[in-house]
Amino acid sequence: MSDLIQSWLPSANSPDSEFPLNNLPYGVFSVADGDLRCGIAIGNRIVDVTGLEAAGLLRADPDAEVLDAPFWNDFMDLGPQVWATFRAALTAMLKADASDDAQDAITTYSVPMAGATLHLPFRVSEYTDFYAGRHHATNVGTMFRGAENALPPNWLHMPIGYNGRASSVVVSGTDIRRPWGQLKSPDHETPIFAPCRRFDIELELGAIVGTASNRPLSVDQANANIFGYVLLNDWSARDIQAWEYQPLGPFQAKATATTISPWIVPSAALIPFRTATPPREKPLLPHLADTTAMNHTITLSVTLNGEQIAHTNADELYYSSAQQLAHHTTSGCPMRAGDLLGSGTISGPEKINRGSLLELSWGGKEPFTLANGDTRTFIEDGDTLALHGTAKGNGYQIGFGPCTGQILPAAKDPFQT
């Protein structure tokens, strides 16, 4: 467990802040009607690193202004050495013993977080969604195939995943309109086209690929190439999914929206929270085997209209993000800066640890009750769902900012402009 690094900026030293000097997450922000700029969260402020770079006060690349962009991709692609140097330089400017010049530079090139709008922090090159949480896979498998056949035969041997839709990724706070889709209930002969009735969340951790590659990566190489992590809500239309997913997997059920947190927590900030993956029932093939501790102890929770309905931990993932990425490259699949890998729903062993409403309501059969007496099986129009994630150090905590979305009613006529 590591200690708080003191900053000269008082708000960064508050134990309640998600953004101490130990974090320094990457985001993209704007103020008033200004342009989009790269920013780093610190306490209750955002450091305008695009501005610092333009003023020559902080450089990532000696040859190009990579931060003069509304996304972090160009910076990502410079690789782990540059990320480390940049982080060290920024840390020096923000530490308690920073020079007066450094403090002046930060004061000039920073804005209050309260007045800023946060945007998608990176251009999502492609989006892959894994299924790496064992409790979730077991719960869903039990519901659909019975307890005997809950886990597919391949599940203990590799991180199962599918390609998602990068265009669906939006930043926290974006409203989500309930989708239409083709649905067929088992007691009807033919499908209908109607608004989704079983709209759901999935509580996930998202890992962001830092630099491009076009050959298989070892688990260690993959680990070194993860730029950072976001919270990720993989909105899921369960009734669309049930009808469409055989034999080629989820498609329109997952294409409406995928919400991520506005801040990318650097991999470096999470090193103190590294922990091993859970015990393995079957050994992994050597190219996927655990090398060092690559999971993270991050408490995760879900709120529905502000009320906590579930909590779990990222250490439940059976496959670390590094193992997911390594598997992703086995075929020689080219990866690019800004590829986003969702972990799959992270549930835990108890009912309160379930990271989706599908699990919390056991396929809709066991409605759960909210504090105000209302019940839920799936999401209702007007509901606001939020994910939260915290890694707790000594006297500090690391956060991602909120990962929130409110559900708007389905369009009356989806084809009407």
Added chain:
Amino acid sequence: MSDLIQSWLPSANSPDSEFPLNNLPYGVFSVADGDLRCGIAIGNRIVDVTGLEAAGLLRADPDAEVLDAPFWNDFMDLGPQVWATFRAALTAMLKADASDDAQDAITTYSVPMAGATLHLPFRVSEYTDFYAGRHHATNVGTMFRGAENALPPNWLHMPIGYNGRASSVVVSGTDIRRPWGQLKSPDHETPIFAPCRRFDIELELGAIVGTASNRPLSVDQANANIFGYVLLNDWSARDIQAWEYQPLGPFQAKATATTISPWIVPSAALIPFRTATPPREKPLLPHLADTTAMNHTITLSVTLNGEQIAHTNADELYYSSAQQLAHHTTSGCPMRAGDLLGSGTISGPEKINRGSLLELSWGGKEPFTLANGDTRTFIEDGDTLALHGTAKGNGYQIGFGPCTGQILPAAKDPFQT
């Protein structure tokens, strides 16, 4: 059936040319060590439209030089009206009665195709692969689930598809290295990590989305928004696929490479070849129903080391590309200029009409014999596979250029740089 439009360029009038004035396909080319430029194929030449635009001799957008780019995406995004105006302007410059000035401009800004290198004609935003060929779905389903359950229950109600990997898309002529992957044969207890043993092609038509949208499109709207078509070979590792695809669909089996033809044939060029989809066993829901003829009569064939091993026709597709795109948007899935939709393998009713080696060798159980006496089940190292497509008019034909790839042996150690 439409007639050849005569050009003043003799090679464009040859009945053997794939690139008569009726075609005018979009490509990206370079000569010697020059930069990548947008080009249009005509006869045995490539018109340098980037050069024509820079010289003020041909404009797509009055406000911006959209062709000053190594891809057609910016042009695509201007929409169908601009595509039509541009096509008309270029046709006027190339027609038999073109002015001397027009002929001079074309002569100055064109290069012999023989000396040019062709590149990926567009930036693939995202890649989706459908499964819209009924004979293929029936053949594969029969092999895997028996003739009784060949077609999944949803198949006759909507175009089944999955998200593929855009980063895997390469232009014709790119060598393809046999992938490694996790494999498990039914008679082994545990999987192994080894080179793919059942590497295959899929003969497909690819449709390219022209402009962005973020709401459901009707079939007619989708149809109007298809910029053009390419030939597409969805290289497939059948043994990787068999072990990984349950329950979330194909992933690494399809991620090694996807080869497309170098030329995008404009939707407008294929209008004379429009034809209806095959008769429907069950009526489609209204939002997916056929409106006008949206399939195309395009003869398609596969050669292995130059020998034709299969031929079929794009009119076999049970769902047109417009229906695929319409279904793709039902959930509100945002689409972008440059999204690529593979049709799925197009097979026909007879054995010679099968568009994959999986079907031609019936899962490897029925090797087929080549002219030189060799047999094949799946692809062997060194094999060159090519797709060909032709739409035949009166005195002319429309082609896509080749869609070719040679298979290199798997890496000895895939983790070695």
